[in-house]
Amino acid sequence: MARDLASLASIATELQYTPVDSIPAIASGVRNAFNSHKTKPIDFRVTQLRRLYWGIKDNEAAIVQACKEDLGKGVFETYLSEIDWCTNDIVFVTQNLEKWVKDEKASDIPLANKLLSPRIRKDPLGAILIIGTYNFPINLSLTPLVGAIAAGCTAVLKPSESAPSVAKILQHIIETSVDASCYTVVQGAVPETTALLDEKWDKIFYTGSANVAKIIAKKAAETLTPMTLELGGRNPAIVTKNANVRLAAKRLLWGKIMNAGQVCISQNYIMVDREILDPFVAEMKLVMKQFYPDGAKQSDDFGRIVHAKQWSRLKQLLDSTEGRIVMGGDMDESQRYMGPTVIIVDSPSDPLVAEESFGPLIPILPVEDLDTAIRIAGEVHRTPLGLYPFGNKQETDRMMTETQSGGVSVNDALFHGVLPTLPFGGVGDSGHGAYRGRSSFDCFSHRRSVTTTPGWMEGLLDVRYPPYEGKLAKFKKMSELKPNFDRAGKVKFSPLSYVLSLGTGSKTGGLIGYIVIALAAFGLRQYLDSTAK
Numbered sequence: 318m319a320r321d322l323a324s325l326a327s328i329a330t331e332l333q334y335t336p337v338d339s340i341p342a343i344a345s346g347v348r349n350a351f352n353s354h355k356t357k358p359i360d361f362r363v364t365q366l367r368r369l370y371w372g373i374k375d376n377e378a379a380i381v382q383a384c385k386e387d388l389g390k391g392v393f394e395t396y397l398s399e400i401d402w403c404t405n406d407i408v409f410v411t412q413n414l415e416k417w418v419k420d421e422k423a424s425d426i427p428l429a430n431k432l433l434s435p436r437i438r439k440d441p442l443g444a445i446l447i448i449g450t451y452n453f454p455i456n457l458s459l460t461p462l463v464g465a466i467a468a469g470c471t472a473v474l475k476p477s478e479s480a481p482s483v484a485k486i487l488q489h490i491i492e493t494s495v496d497a498s499c500y501t502v503v504q505g506a507v508p509e510t511t512a513l514l515d516e517k518w519d520k521i522f523y524t525g526s527a528n529v530a531k532i533i534a535k536k537a538a539e540t541l542t543p544m545t546l547e548l549g550g551r552n553p554a555i556v557t558k559n560a561n562v563r564l565a566a567k568r569l570l571w572g573k574i575m576n577a578g579q580v581c582i583s584q585n586y587i588m589v590d591r592e593i594l595d596p597f598v599a600e601m602k603l604v605m606k607q608f609y610p611d612g613a614k615q616s617d618d619f620g621r622i623v624h625a626k627q628w629s630r631l632k633q634l635l636d637s638t639e640g641r642i643v644m645g646g647d648m649d650e651s652q653r654y655m656g657p658t659v660i661i662v663d664s665p666s667d668p669l670v671a672e673e674s675f676g677p678l679i680p681i682l683p684v685e686d687l688d689t690a691i692r693i694a695g696e697v698h699r700t701p702l703g704l705y706p707f708g709n710k711q712e713t714d715r716m717m718t719e720t721q722s723g724g725v726s727v728n729d730a731l732f733h734g735v736l737p738t739l740p741f742g743g744v745g746d747s748g749h750g751a752y753r754g755r756s757s758f759d760c761f762s763h764r765r766s767v768t769t770t771p772g773w774m775e776g777l778l779d780v781r782y783p784p785y786e787g788k789l790a791k792f793k794k795m796s797e798l799k800p801n802f803d804r805a806g807k808v809k810f811s812p813l814s815y816v817l818s819l820g821t822g823s824k825t826g827g828l829i830g831y832i833v834i835a836l837a838a839f840g841l842r843q844y845l846d847s848t849a850k
Contacts, residue, residue: 332484335504340509340513343503348443350499351499366410368494376486377400380399384482388576390620391617394618398735399455403459406460406754407463409737409738410758420436420437434768436766439762439765440469440765442519443471444470445471445473446475446514447462448522451477454484454487457524467761470761471499473501473503475502475510476488476502477525522544524548526549527747530546545760546743547581547752549582550585550701552722553584553587554584554586554704555716556589560708560728561707562593564728565597568729569587570604570657573657577676578677579675582703582723583730584730588694590683590687605645613657614654621654625653628650634672637668638660639662657677658679659681661680661683664682670682687712690716704716704726739754740752
């Protein structure tokens with residue numbers, strides 16, 4: 318209770334930006350901490366994660382209040398998408414970390430090279446910079462931090478200044494729960510972020526807009542710093558005439574009311590077969606009434622736009638459309654409220670389709686057929702963060718085959734992005750790299766290939782030492798692989814090879830198969846002998 322009261326009190330204070338001139342020392346501190354190797358033992362990592370878990374649990378009330386102040390986020394959504402997400406992630410990671418960090422046997426190694434004990438170590442990358450965002454300010458800040466801690470890295474977290482109440486709680490949690498020499502928070506806006514980017518990092522993890530990502534990528538390129546970029550996109554939903562119209566309307570509406578539409582993977586627009594347009598819109602209106610009997614504005618479950626600038630941007634976007642509003646349209650600037658709004662648009666060049674709205678605006682573009690929908694999806698954004706196909710299996714399979722996206726939720730809205738152990742990330746200009754669950758550990762780890770050459774192998778290795786006269790034939794005999802295909806690219810069929818490999822396509826597979834057969838035959842013989850007595 319005392320911890321919770323302290324964190325609640327911290328919300329009432331103004332967000333204090335970190336002095337720019339102190340940032341080089343902060344960056345140097347986490348680099349030195351990593352170089353001390355204190356973060357590498359598994360026991361240290363697990364202890365830090367467990368302490369972070371209790372740091373979150375002890376400050377639940379403050380997190381709920383902060384999310385309400387910054388985003389108007391309701392209690393249920395705060396637990397669903399922020400608190401429980403992070404605590405469950407920590408529990409999952411701590412339960413599996415010992416397994417993940419073990420050396421991994423290298424696959425596809427020829428029998429002769431197995432004598433070198435080829436294996437893959439999982440080494441931490443080093444000092445990490447995590448730049449968070451405002452729409453899920455706890456989740457999208459702490460989840461990558463969990464991965465960095467699990468991998469054995471040190472980290473600096475820069476929360477979003479657009480969610481100041483949450484930023485203060487994040488700083489309080491980190492300062493009171495984990496090792497301050499290894500994990501710290503820098504508060505600020507553009508000058509502070511610029512100062513952070515001037516420092517050398519072993520990886521930068523950024524969640525946010527593509528425009529800012531370009532600035533970060535240019536700066537990272539100066540020092541060849543690797544990055545994970547979690548961005549957004551003009552994500553399409555496609556509803557064919559064979560889809561379950563009621564379910565499609567319900568699920569896609571849910572995808573746009575969560576967090577007042579401020580979700581990077583929610584659909585940006587919906588293409589609906591013209592044949593089912595009217596029933597689809599009717600179902601959306603019906604579901605809206607079920608979700609909010611007294612209207613979204615009166616509901617504690619519906620959030621608010623993060624700040625006035627973002628609200629004005631959405632208002633201007635709605636004003637610029639040539640579409641027709643068929644549901645919603647209510648708004649209140651004083652409360653930063655904008656209700657779920659369905660707009661029928663006529664063209665893929667309409668601003669509501671061509672630009673990422675990042676709000677509760679739901680443009681519907683009627684299309685004549687699936688061919689048209691797939692074509693438009695590729696023209697609007699070739700590599701969006703998500704794709705949401707609704708239809709029969711043949712149709713949804715075709716949509717996945719003929720499009721690209723970071724992820725896909727078939728017959729649903731954004732669900733692939735809310736499974737906490739499923740890798741999440743973009744493709745192309747919607748981001749690169751992935752995290753969540755095991756992938757968070759991998760995100761901040763280097764897969765280090767290792768071999769150990771025993772001294773007794775020297776006689777076998779003499780072929781590599783000069784002079785090379787007379788050694789080429791021996792080398793080719795030891796290493797050359799014979800193709801199983803001809804000049805036309807067709808696979809050669811050899812009855813002898815088929816028999817030797819037992820149809821597995823490899824000698825190793827055949828050997829294993831024959832051993833299994835031999836053991837089975839031996840077991841059968843033993844059984845028959847025992848029953849004959």
